[in-house]
Amino acid sequence: MLELQKRLTTFDEKKADLNQLLSLSRLIKKTDISNDKNRKQLRIAVLGSKNTQFFVKTLEVLLIKDGYIPEIYEGEYDSITFEILDATSGLYHFSPDYVIILPDYRDIKAYPPLLATKEVVEQWISHQKDYYFNLWKKITKHLQCEILHANFVLPLDRVLGQLEMSVPYSKQTTLAYLNLQLMEDKPAHVHLIDLDSLSNAVGKIAWFDEKNYYLNKSSYNLAYLPLVARQFLHKINGLNGKVKKVLVLDLDNTLWGGVIGDDGPKGINLDPFDAVGEAYLAFQTYVLELKNSGIILAVCSKNDEAVAKSGFTENPNIILKLTDIACFIANWNNKADNLKTIAQTLNVGLDSLVFFDDNPAERAIVQDFLPEVTVIDVPADPAYYRYALAEAQCFERLELTREDLERNGSYLANTIRLEQEKSFINYDEYLQSLKMIGVAKELESSDVQRFAQLTNKSNQFNVRTIRYSVANLENLLANTTHRLLSIKLQDCFSDYGLIACIVLEKRGTVCFIENWLMSCRVLKRNVEDFTLKKIVAIAQDFGTTTIEGEYIPSAKNSLVKNLYSDLGFTEIRENYYQLLVTDFQNRPIFIEEGEIKNEHYK
């Protein structure tokens, strides 16, 4: 166990060769980690049309490195169809939480004929597409699982030369089109893994290894196994709530060239007509795109605050504005402490932070003191900052929701709100001034994705830390013993969207709170009281007389340790609480129940 831990901490899959990888894989086979309580168990089935043995071993190593206990079922060689269509196959006996499907372009035996019309090509594509959609449907009929499906890696062959991408019937065109079609109307629990773009990034000449294909049916060069396995690992991490939310940036020689304290706000290099200045501007543009897609930005710089901010207000070329930064820290304290402050201010865990700083010494300090923080290996040349950030793939999200796009606005509004909070003497008065509107509804199908996302991302306000997939939720929705309650909130500053999820189960005369979680952006706003009122209403509708709730401690949820006792529940055994419906007392709540309005903002 110790030996394994030692080897895992020094193992870098980006540099490891096949020998190191397989040696680690053998060590894993010899080590018993099943008793490690901190690890989460995963059941994964891998079905491929080509050799999957090395892939399975690599994936296992990466999963163990990331803190899981994986149990992997490897389908027979070239048995995607058989394993899925035969209801008695090993796949269904194994009953996995995740099914990984690895097709290969060589699976396709017949393409549209040359000179085929557009209609014939479209027919062919819809036929191919239906085949995979049917396989997914079949899996879902028998298993409640997430499906990770690799798209087709387009081959190097170009029989028609440049015509390949100029005519509708070529192999390249039809396969590219098929890859796009797999996305259309795809069920939410099927996740496409874009191996074709990975092969492009690597370069297809390096990617394919024809010799090893003929010798042992490897779809690609074994040197890229870790890279391939990582794509699946990211998705599995996302499905398990391990996502990064905040990008913390240094300023001098990170967002601009030069040192603002010495060069002044106009002297720093953001010159669009200078090669180096252009590189910094391109990095800022990329960071802004991340922010617009819902990643929260923070600044952590060793500077005087006023001097640091002058770069944003006085340099005419700067792309990022102060309003893009949700938390701005410029002082002379050490960065590890500052990162803790950033995490606290934004109400996220340290493991949600990604740190980008050109100074290797600062990076080393942060990595040493805060191992949970992801530290980007920043290259010396700013021209490659974008790639370094992109290549680390820290911000792999399961899906993009409306809330993601509006989140930055609400974090920023939070900062303004905190300012306003200071000017009120009485907190109730402050809450009243926010003119909050709450919408409590039984979960609607349009919100299922966001509900699932929130159950996977919320760690602090989460009483039992149960994660739900879209498939789980759809199952519960169809179940009469369960009710799923969603809470949305709006105030005069912003629309928060769906911010709380509650899963209730009728157990005889008891309404049991299977899980209750809430986004930390709306803490201390009475949402808990507002929610409890709704729980009581559902308990009555259930015909139950008692509400019971449990607190399961995790590494991160001490915030809700006293949630139930604060709300008037009685602790009947350790961490287990009860409230008689008749004992529920309405408390003053400053949230008006209603519908979200478009013109509610100041």
Next chain:
Amino acid sequence: MSITNKLQTVFQTVFEDDTIVLTPEMTADDIEDWDSLMYIQLVVAVESAFDLHFTTAEITNLKNVGDFITLITEKTHD
């Protein structure tokens, strides 16, 4: 280092067994754990250690350690 010695080091690394001593007649039957997967791993490691590439036919025709040594000698003396 002679080709045989270098090849022996590669074998020892791949099979994680420092006691392996190569002889020309040695085959997969003589080394525990030498299965088809290990064979692929071995070929990749030898190609990388000697900085050369075997053709598909060369790999399928390898019968024992002696063949390996002959082939590497031919390829490195070109």
